[in-house]
Structure formats: C-alpha cells, structure tokens
Amino acid sequence: MCGIVGIYLKNERLNPELGKLLAAMLIEMSDRGPDSAGIALYRDPVADSSCKLTLHTAGAYDWDALQTAMAAHLQADVKLEVHASHAVVIAATDVASVQDWLSAEHPELQIMSAGSCIEIYKEKGLPSEFVRQFKLHELNGTHALGHTRMATESAVTTEHSHPFSTGMDLCLVHNGSLSNHNRLRRFLRDQGVSIQTDNDSEVAAGYLMWRLREGDSLETALERALVDLDGFYTFAIGTRDGFAVLRDPIACKPAVMAETDDWVAMASEFRAIAQLPGVDNATIWEPAPATVYTWGH
Amino acid sequence: MGTRTCHRVYLGSLMTTFDLNTDSVRALNQSLHDASSGHTSVTKPGGQHCIACGIDAALEVSIDGHVGYYCAGMNQEAHITITGNAGPGVAENIMSGTVRVKGNASQYAGASGHGGTLIIEGDASSRCGISMKGVDIVVAGSVGHMSAFMAQKGRLVICGDAGDFLGDSIYEACIYVRGAVGELGADCIEKEMTDQHVQDLTQLLAATGIDAAADEFRRYGSARKLYHFDIDHANDY
Incomplete structure (x- = not known):
C-alpha cells in the first residue's frame, strides 16, 4: 500500500x-505510507539558457564549496538553495554539462531531478516529519505530486522513495507492484537507461524515460506501458505543464x-x-481503468 | 473513549449529531452500537474509513458528505443514507436493512452481502456485488468490470451499462441490466425475462425509489456449467 496525491492549480492566486x-x-495519506515521503514540485521556471537540478546526499555536506567549484568549472553563474538533505542548483548553462561534471567529480551526490522547473524532495x-524538515508550507508552485510509501518489495531508503525522475x-x-520488473530492468539497462536501485517503480520510471527518448509522446508511452508493464499500478506522472x-x-x-x-x-x-479549499463544490470521479488522463497549462 | 462532543437535539424524535471534524469515528460507531433506536446525523465525514460499521439495530443514520473505505459495513437492520460518494467496500457484508448512496460508489460495493438492500443512485465502480450472497443491489447508473463476480444469491440491478466480465463464475444470483453489457464473464448467460421477473423487478424498483421500467431490462444468470464439475467443461475452468 502507498499513498499518491497530485494537485494542479488552475487559479494562479493559489500558487503561493x-x-x-x-x-x-x-x-x-500517512496511514497508507509511513515509511517515506516525497514530492515533485513545479515552480519558478528558469530561463531557456539555464537549468535546474535537485541534488541529494546523506549527512552533512559543504554545499557552498560545491557551488563555488561548479561555478568555476562551468564558468557560469550558479545559484544554490539548500532544503534539508537536498539542494536545488540553478546553473546558467546546459543541463548535460552540469550532469557530466557532477557524475565525474561528485559521485556522492544523487541527481533527483533535472529540467527547468521541477524540484524533487524525498x-x-x-x-509529517518530511513536511517539517522541508518547510513544505513555505513552498510555492503551479502543480505538484506527492507520495507516501509503505515498502513491499525493496528497502526503505531515500533512493527507493518516490517520486522517480523520468x-x-x-x-x-x-501505488502498486510490478511483477515483470526484473526482466524489464535488464532490458532497459541494455538500452542504456540508468536504473539505480532494485525498486519496481524505478523500472516504470525508466520505461517511460526510454519510450520518451525513443520519440513517443507521453500519452503514447503510457498506452505502451499498459502492454509492457505487468502488475498492479496507479501511476501519477508529473510533467512541466501538468500531470497525468x-x-x-x-x-x-x-x-x-x-x-x-x-x-x-x-x-x-x-x-x-x-483537505482542499472549495472541495464541497468539486466534481469528483474515479478514473477508469486503462485510461490515460492528462492535465496541462 | 476520550471526549465526545455530540449534541442531542429534539427534532420530533431523538436525534444525535456527530461532526467528524471534531468527533472520532470510533465514538460515532460506539454510539451506534449502544443505541437501539433513533436517528443519528453525521456531518463532515471527510472521506474517513469505517463510518457507521457494524450496526445491529433499526436505526436511521444520515451521513452528509463523502465517505472512505467500508462505510456501513456488516449492517444489520439500520437504514443508512450517504449524501455523497462512497469509497471502496460500501455496505460490505450487509446482512439486512438499507444503505443508500446518493453519489457514486467505488470498488466492490455490497461485496459478500447476505441480505438487505444497497441502492446506489450514481455509478458503481468495478467488482460491484462481488460474491454477493443474498443482498439486493440497485444501481441507477452503470457498473464497472467484474461486477457480480462469483455472485451466489440475490439480485444486482443495473439501470445503466455493465462493464466487461459481468457475472464471471456466477452461481444463483440474478442480474438485470437495462443498458449495454460488455463481454460476459465465464458461465454467465442471458436468460429469458419472464412476466414473473418483470413483476419482481417492478416491485424492487418501486421499493428502492428508482425510476425505471422493469420491462426494459434484460436478465442474466448462471449457465450452471462451472459449479457442477463436468470433465467435458474442463477447459472452461
């Protein structure tokens, strides 16, 4: 059992x-997932010439030194903001340069997310402890996904927590469990998709990453997932503009x-x-099986 | 049991009110188990689980809002109305009495119900009436896939459409559908709608206050090939 939540704001006044x-x-959703919690927050998009990454490492870390070294190496303006065990880096350069430098020079850091507006914390x-540590009440944004995990098939660590970047x-x-994730993991690794853990959900994320890289639209990738993923699942997928x-x-x-x-x-x-404002007047329904739902700005 | 802040007010008869924003579900259920008569009004249910479960008396219960898992489970004799939507397993194992959902119901509504009546004024999701054992379930809207799976006894009335695999592995329950039916489940077949069936269904629809003409329904039930083991049907199992 796990808990999933997603919210997409249509009214900008609610963004703060x-x-x-x-x-x-x-x-x-604590009862559904007391083992770990995580969110993907979409906010404050950076300029086209810049990129935004969320980094994580266990224990104390000298983030100031990282910021200085990164700016010197990339010869670009680098901003860094610490959020508990994570830090958001905004660099005035392309994302591949940052990723290459980080993997070569700082293998101790995990890249939780990359893009122009996504931030992932888990x-x-x-x-409740996660909300306190990451000062969630202070964070703005346009849309977000969240997950509370009750681990069933792999270890309870930050790396095994959701959301997974795709x-x-x-x-x-x-929320669910996949039964063909071991075979699929081997296949995806052969395709050059990096998968870090033995977690089944990370395989689903890797599968989407592979299909999108092969040129599928998100809708097509999800329709293929219905054929290729064996198991039980409710997925929520965060995109730059909304969620599915x-x-x-x-x-x-x-x-x-x-x-x-x-x-x-x-x-x-x-x-x-x-818990949401105005819920008494909401239209409420249960999403149908094997049907892709999307929202976007 | 902690503090309880319910308010007793006279509205002709004794009415107990629980506001689940402040009162606990456990306190509500204990009150319902202790009572032998009367009307209980529940406000702000907020999708909480197991609201009004295990009642064993002819109580009136009205719940104003949406409820979570297993609302009105194991109901005996009580008449329970939910004005909003119900989460998974509403009226699971109902024994008698009535449960009315004015909105939609999620998965496995009325699962394993032995008696009484479950009325869903909106749609029901998948597995409605799974393993039903005598309950009457009337759905004014449509039901999802695998409804009446392994249904043993009772009636499932669907005024809208039924999803795929309706009545899979059904025993002696009776299914009435007014709209379209997807693929039928194993050993479920269409059967003749006799005058007696029209009469029975007319009475059930009238009793539940659902406005539909009984002669517009088709009837489905068991071909009785699966549950009497026959080696000639081995490939069907």
Missing part, C-alpha cells in the same frame, strides 16, 4: 499556497479525482482531497 495544500494532502520517515521535468509516483494519471486494466489500486474552478486533484483516497 501550493506547498501548504500539498502538505495537508500528504499528511492525510526522505525516509513519516510524512527525464527532463518529468517524474513518476506509483494511469491505472492498470484490473484497477485494484484506488484513485479518485476531483476538479473545481481553482484546481484539479488526484489522490489514492478522497480524504486527501477533502
């Missing part, structure tokens, strides 16, 4: 409150969606959505 709304939804422990400004959260939802054809894993003039939300259970 995104973190607060997400925090309330996430905490409500950590072991209860959602490419530039893309991420995936998953997909349930497997058997649809044992729960999902509910709701929409008002101000927002669209999805969650594993209604009680997460019940």
